[in-house]
Amino acid sequence: EVQLLESGGGLVQPGGSLRLSCAASGFTFSSYPMTWVRQAPGRGLEWVSSISNSGGAATYYADSVRGRFTISRDNSKNTLYLQMNSLTDDDTAVYHCAKGLLSVFHYGVDVWGQGTTVTVSS
Amino acid sequence: DIQMTQSPSSVSASVGDRVTINCRASQGISSWLAWYQQKPGKAPKLLIYAASNLQNGVPSRFSGSGSGTDFTLTISSLQPEDFATYYCQQADSFPYTFGQGTKLEIK
Numbered sequence: 001e002v003q004l005l006e007s008g009g010g011l012v013q014p015g016g017s018l019r020l021s022c023a024a025s026g027f028t029f030s031s032y033p034m035t036w037v038r039q040a041p042g043r044g045l046e047w048v049s050s051i052s053n054s055g056g057a058a059t060y061y062a063d064s065v066r067g068r069f070t071i072s073r074d075n076s077k078n079t080l081y082l083q084m085n086s087l088t089d090d091d092t093a094v095y096h097c098a099k100g101l102l103s104v105f106h107y108g109v110d111v112w113g114q115g116t117t118v119t120v121s122s
Numbered sequence: 123d124i125q126m127t128q129s130p131s132s133v134s135a136s137v138g139d140r141v142t143i144n145c146r147a148s149q150g151i152s153s154w155l156a157w158y159q160q161k162p163g164k165a166p167k168l169l170i171y172a173a174s175n176l177q178n179g180v181p182s183r184f185s186g187s188g189s190g191t192d193f194t195l196t197i198s199s200l201q202p203e204d205f206a207t208y209y210c211q212q213a214d215s216f217p218y219t220f221g222q223g224t225k226l227e228i229k
Contacts, residue, residue: 035218037166044223045158045166045209050216060216063123101171106213108156110177112165 002026002111004097009116016087016120022080022097022113030054030075033100035109036082038093038118048095049082053103064090087120094118124148124212128221134229139200143224145193145210154214157186157195160223161206169208170195200226 008020022034036048049071052058056073070083080097094117098109125148135141145155153173158166168177170186173193183198197204205228210221 044207045160045211045220047211047218047220050218060218062217096165101168101177106154106172108158108168108171108211108213110168110171112167114165 002099004099004111004113006095006097006113006116009095009118011119011121012087013122014088014120017083017085018087018118020082020084020095020097020116020118022082024078024080024099027099027111029073029078031103033103033105034071034073034080035098035100036071036080036095037098037109037112038091038095039115040090040093043093046093050100050105051080052105053100084118087118089120091118092120123217124151124215124219126210126212126219126221128208128210128224130224131222132225132227134227135200136229137200137202139229141197141200141226143195143208143210143226145188145195145221147191147193147212147214150190151212151214153189154212155186155188155193156211156213157184158209158211159204159206160209166209197226202228 005023035050051071068086094115096115099111101107101110155173157170160166
């Protein structure tokens, strides 16, 4: 069964940092681009960041997180990461990792984790 | 950045109705559009990719159409399990962006 399991969320003070992890199983992780999507309480979906397959040479970020968040992957561990620095209240959300439908971008994401909750508050 | 605008923001319908949800891109995105369904407390589910391709396992009552800037998701005959929020997402150029969502409610 194809599965994604996020971890690393929690309560953090403004200005703080967190690193989210997403453990993948049931598919050849290195073959697919991966994405982080977040959803603030009561709000819609917001695309956060994507990373290309294989070595992850290509990374992309939403304007709202560029320069503060870093996406990376460790194919030997089948794990996706999101390093989040300089957190603000606006980063409070459930963060989902998601697998690309195909080995290239453009086709959306077909498998989602259940999400990990990040709360930024003093 | 490409802006995605869905209409309507909410719609009330009955079981058996045909429902159409629209999505407009602020610039042309070819056919690089996906549709997702989300139920409360759950992760989204991919319904349609590349504007008109039905994802494996998705019932055939769902269909997508359009290209360029205007796209449509159609549910031909609503079932009780279809009441949810629907999102479009452009996958043409980064940053990928979602529409604001359309909440489909029971009339």
